[in-house]
Amino acid sequence: MIDLPAFDTGEYEGCEFRMLDGGATLSLSIAERVPFIISFSRVRWHEFTALPNCTPDQIRTAYFKLVDLGSTGRLEAFLAADTEANKAYSSLRHFRIFLDETGCHEFLAESAWASA
Numbered sequence: 439m440i441d442l443p444a445f446d447t448g449e450y451e452g453c454e455f456r457m458l459d460g461g462a463t464l465s466l467s468i469a470e471r472v473p474f475i476i477s478f479s480r481v482r483w484h485e486f487t488a489l490p491n492c493t494p495d496q497i498r499t500a501y502f503k504l505v506d507l508g509s510t511g512r513l514e515a516f517l518a519a520d521t522e523a524n525k526a527y528s529s530l531r532h533f534r535i536f537l538d539e540t541g542c543h544e545f546l547a548e549s550a551w552a553s554a
Contacts, residue, residue, distance in 0.1 A: 439533070440504035440552045442466065442474055447502065453540055457481060460526065464535070464543060476504055476535070480527040480548035483516060487542040496542040500534040504550060507532040516546055 449469040456463050462478040487496065499505055507513075513532040533545045 439506045440476060440550065442502050443468075443471070445469075445471070447538055450502075450538060450540075453537055453543075455484075455486070455543065457484065462545065462547070466537065475553050476550060477553065478533070478545050478547040478550045480530075481545055482520075482527065482530060483512075483546040485544045487544075489539060489541045492536065492542050496534065497536050500536040500542065502535075502537065504533055504535045504552075506550075507534055512544075513546060 445468050449471075451467040451469055453467065454465045456465070460480050462481045462484065464476045464478075466474045466476075468474060487493075499507070510532045513530060517530065527548045530546050530548060531550075533547060533550050534542060536542045
């Protein structure tokens with residue numbers, strides 16, 4: 439869904455995750471570049487898995503790119519449990535990004551977009 443700009447993976451320096459009022463940003467530091475920022479709207483759930491605990495599927499599906507996983511068990515379970523009549527979102531998607539040397543971030547959010 440969102441490919442990061444081309445760079446040697448050795449130039450990846452880390453990331454910063456921030457969440458405020460239901461929105462979130464993931465700011466990636468790449469040597470000698472302005473931060474690459476991925477923003478998420480109406481985040482309902484976030485999970486971070488440290489590198490040593492990542493599964494091969496997390497790595498393979500989302501290596502240095504943000505992917506929309508489609509309908510997942512995690513998304514379906516969340517939607518089934520959300521019985522609120524007035525939802526704070528119109529629809530949700532399950533996003534994943536794996537960042538080598540950091541780990542995997544996953545989100546249930548309404549949308550995601552990139553800016554540099």
